[in-house]
Amino acid sequence: MMEKMIFGRFIPGDSFVHKMDPRAKLIFVFAFIFIVFVANNIPAYIALVVFTFFIVFVSRIRLYFLINGLKPVLILMIFTFLLHVFFTKGGDLLVEIGFVKIYEEGLKQGIFISIRFLVLVFVTSILTLTTSPISITDGLETLLNPLKRIKVPVHELALMMSIALRFIPTLMDETDKIMKAQMARGSDVTSGPIKERIKAVVPLLIPLFVSAFKRAEDLATAMEVRGYRGGEGRTRYRQLKWTGRDTIAMVVFVVLAAILIYLRIYY
């Protein structure tokens, strides 16, 4: 069950996208999320889709992983699509069955929204698929550094995030183990009537919490023993390097943004 989780997984590689600086990727994705909402007509959406598939191609990530990343938001996508199809009015009336009326504008908006979802999920998935969690936190920490001046504990937040990410696989393993141990004792969260399954959560959660707390304590001790004293004056083993590659990506982004804005104003 656990091994099927693909969302948020890092797949090592050496493509153009893999080699980019995490800061560049983060800026790119963040800005991209905004720019997606600029698109409001067919050519703009075509440009977005073409661009997204271009990134997919450049990152050399297999489509399989991206489609899998789509699964968790699929229900939301279908729901918003249907909402638009049935309730947005405007344009020509396409179908009328009883009280159900489907308008051209509704269909168009539904498709647009779905494309928006698709593009956003693909691009954010590519970020997590091509960047190791550690690089993401490193990048985030550097980008948020200016906030230190207004007393935001950036280093601590980044550390918390990287520890959390580090322990996800460990906790998943642990969950699997405890789940199996309790299944062997006749309590099963994966099958049976819903009432039984809810009851079976307690024997799973308590041991999991106990071990998580123990782990946290051990980790704190281990960090202290090795002289951890917070972020002040701490140097880095992994240096972030902004290269020509990253500048190219930024330029590509500006061009895309320009195209989308142009299409919005003049199309």
Next chain:
Amino acid sequence: MDIKLQEVGFSYAQNTPFEKRALHDVNIAIENGTFHAIIGHTGSGKSTVLQHLNALLKPTEGQIQIGEKTIVAGKKEKDLRAVRQKVGIVFQFPEHQLFEETVLKDICFGPMNFGVPEQEAEQRARQLIEVVGLPPAILEKSPFDLSGGQMRRVAIAGVLAMDPEVIVLDEPTAGLDPRGRQEIMELFNRLHHEKNLTMILVTHSMEDAARYADAITIMYDGESVLHGTPREVFSDAEKLAAYRLEVPHIIQFQKQLEAKIGRKLNTLCLTEEELAKEIGQLVREERDQS
């Protein structure tokens, strides 16, 4: 209850790019009432085999017969509870599965899941706490207040309380001190003989396998490669080395002794006691001759 694995194969994450074939061509026949050891190097697939023994994992190839029930690869099975009641598993570090407020409740958890009335479950708990060598007063304590060794015994009692016919042990002595190890292994050996329970021990301790097992299966690289009695299996040190295993220390000692005195002992000794007896015999013979 007999357990038979036939041509069993298993792949994790089947039909994804992460697919990993952990087992292939596994054939193991465990006879009712025997003490069967499954040994192998780290990563040989012994823990994956273990999870098949009560259908926590279902084979992706081949079939497994557990008592009356046959589990065939690719077929959906609905009710596996009966199987899980009959085959109890003591996982590695079983103390991690404790969760109830009191030891008593935790021991009763298993049997009550299988429909045993509360009163009977409690009765079993009171009886079993002594079987595993703990004072009855401990029943009212929180399992989280106990020492590691005590917690493990409580967890074992929790599995025994399900009244299984087969007990599967996954490295039951890992992390215990030598004395605790011996006590736990002796406990299982006693249960095996007194209650005629079928025992399946998954371990990488050659010593435990030699001392307690009637039959041994060796796993190597996801495959069952060798079967036999401990004497058969441990007689060929070279073959074992090919599977990245060693013969028990006591047999190594015997071989060195034989090389030194230039004489073979009558039998291959699997325990210190046996070897001591053989050497005593040898000394007596020598004395009688001179």
